[in-house]
Amino acid sequence: MYAIGFDNNKYVSLQSERIRRRIGELGGKLYLEFGGKLFDDYHASRVLPGFRPDSKIRMLLEMKDEAEIIVVISADDVERNKRRGDLGITYDMEALRLIDAFRASGLYVGGVCITHCREGSAASPFEKRLASLGLPVYRQYLIPNYPADLPLIVSADGFGKSDFIETSRPLVVVTAPGPGSGKMSTCLCQLYHHHIRGEKAGYAKFETFPIWNLPLKHPVNLAYEAATADLDDVNMIDPFHLEAYGEKAVNYNRDVEIFPVLSAIMGRILGECPYKSPTDMGVNMAGFCISDDEVCCEASRQEIIRRWYRTNCEVRKGMAEQSSVFKLELLMNTLNIRGEDRPPVIPALEKSRENGDTPAVAMELPDGRIVTGKTSSLLGAASACILNALKTLAGIEDEVTLLSPDIITPLHHLKVEHLGSHNPRLHINEALIALAVCAVTDPVASRAMEALNLLSGSEAHATVILSSGDESTLSKLGVNLTCEPKYENHKLYHG
Numbered sequence: 083m084y085a086i087g088f089d090n091n092k093y094v095s096l097q098s099e100r101i102r103r104r105i106g107e108l109g110g111k112l113y114l115e116f117g118g119k120l121f122d123d124y125h126a127s128r129v130l131p132g133f134r135p136d137s138k139i140r141m142l143l144e145m146k147d148e149a150e151i152i153v154v155i156s157a158d159d160v161e162r163n164k165r166r167g168d169l170g171i172t173y174d175m176e177a178l179r180l181i182d183a184f185r186a187s188g189l190y191v192g193g194v195c196i197t198h199c200r201e202g203s204a205a206s207p208f209e210k211r212l213a214s215l216g217l218p219v220y221r222q223y224l225i226p227n228y229p230a231d232l233p234l235i236v237s238a239d240g241f242g243k244s245d246f247i248e249t250s251r252p253l254v255v256v257t258a259p260g261p262g263s264g265k266m267s268t269c270l271c272q273l274y275h276h277h278i279r280g281e282k283a284g285y286a287k288f289e290t291f292p293i294w295n296l297p298l299k300h301p302v303n304l305a306y307e308a309a310t311a312d313l314d315d316v317n318m319i320d321p322f323h324l325e326a327y328g329e330k331a332v333n334y335n336r337d338v339e340i341f342p343v344l345s346a347i348m349g350r351i352l353g354e355c356p357y358k359s360p361t362d363m364g365v366n367m368a369g370f371c372i373s374d375d376e377v378c379c380e381a382s383r384q385e386i387i388r389r390w391y392r393t394n395c396e397v398r399k400g401m402a403e404q405s406s407v408f409k410l411e412l413l414m415n416t417l418n419i420r421g422e423d424r425p426p427v428i429p430a431l432e433k434s435r436e437n438g439d440t441p442a443v444a445m446e447l448p449d450g451r452i453v454t455g456k457t458s459s460l461l462g463a464a465s466a467c468i469l470n471a472l473k474t475l476a477g478i479e480d481e482v483t484l485l486s487p488d489i490i491t492p493l494h495h496l497k498v499e500h501l502g503s504h505n506p507r508l509h510i511n512e513a514l515i516a517l518a519v520c521a522v523t524d525p526v527a528s529r530a531m532e533a534l535n536l537l538s539g540s541e542a543h544a545t546v547i548l549s550s551g552d553e554s555t556l557s558k559l560g561v562n563l564t565c566e567p568k569y570e571n572h573k574l575y576h577g
Contacts, residue, residue, distance in 0.1 A: 087377030088132035096367040108284025176259035193218030197264030220245040241274035289364035301382035323359035391564035426543040443467040465513040
């Protein structure tokens with residue numbers, strides 16, 4: 083099994099403790115801005131082995147009687163039908179998905195705040211839908227010259243025009259479907275309203291990356307830069323923290339750039355900003371929970387390589403800019419790593435060459451063993467690799483046939499003759515369905531099926547860009563995939 087480099091239980095405990103302390107320091111009411119993904123932070127779990135993807139939710143569940151959730155969404159994002167790239171759903175649908183997920187976890191959702199609204203605009207269909215679902219809906223209005231015109235912002239004609247969000251618990255978690263939704267301005271607007279009412283309240287950010295008490299060029303922090311290569315985020319030493327405390331702390335450019343404005347706004351609202359630096363503003367105990375630094379360093383180097391391959395493929399698909407690739411290559415040069423340092427890459431390329439440069443896939447299993455698969459008349463390379471991996475994990479001899487021809491033949495007939503597919507080869511999901519059918523009567527196939535959960539944490543590399551269906555299935559199996567940035571054929575359209 084892969085080595086563990088992060089103490090997740092310690093992290094949940096320390097982060098909860100620090101948030102409770104911050105609530106007390108700021109008067110008993112804290113608006114906590116949550117960036118990143120709450121339920122499925124797979125980036126953190128990849129670069130900090132041992133970090134659980136749902137750690138943030140686990141932490142909130144420790145405080146569920148003290149916490150409520152406000153979901154923030156920009157009216158502009160709703161109007162533009164902006165989508166979350168990894169899930170392929172619009173931000174308004176993602177907001178509803180988040181609410182369902184919070185409630186299913188036992189967390190209280192206090193309402194939805196729609197930001198960037200324009201005065202006089204009628205309620206949007208999304209607002210009406212939220213109201214029909216029984217969700218409290220609040221509006222935050224656009225402020226001219228935000229965030230430059232401080233006197234206007236902190237006034238009855240600025241924050242004062244926006245709705246006050248009614249909350250009842252000491253910890254208010256402010257989250258959103260994605261970046262740029264207006265989480266920070268929503269928190270500051272709430273501070274203004276509380277101050278007008280003579281009530282104490284504070285603001286902080288829940289942070290994970292960059293990790294402030296790791297070196298600037300630490301692989302974990304460089305992996306964060308790799309994850310945000312398309313956003314032009316850059317890690318930097320926090321100059322405000324250095325000046326205030328004589329201590330180096332790592333932050334990123336956007337927080338450093340906005341801090342003087344944020345500090346001035348909070349000063350106008352509260353009389354004095356409680357923070358001397360953007361690092362002070364964050365609640366981030368992750369650096370104290372790294373139990374094996376070298377394990378996390380190597381995991382982060384591998385994540386940067388994965389990001390490089392993925393971005394090259396996105397450029398090939400017309401979904402990313404070449405400048406993002408250049409940034410990733412600079413990070414790789416900093417750490418002296420190459421694409422070939424990813425364990426399944428060379429075995430995949432060699433398997434392809436052995437078979438006349440036909441598509442091939444190699445997979446590094448969680449125990450370090452490498453298996454491969456090649457394209458055949460019956461199976462795609464990824465499907466063949468998955469079946470070979472299941473044989474290896476289940477201790478089944480390589481020469482054993484898992485899929486009965488009696489099952490595969492009618493599937494091919496269905497795909498080509500009835501569903502109009504030009505590719506009769508089985509994709510991964512089709513091969514697994516066939517395996518499940520075979521497992522009903524074949525105990526060997528049943529053993530292979532039982533090994534499916536052992537694939538999680540595997541690393542795969544394909545010599546061509548795989549179909550979106552194969553990518554999705556591998557993701558659901560917990561397999562991290564990279565591909566060479568080329569297609570199997572020279573068609574203009576690749577479905």
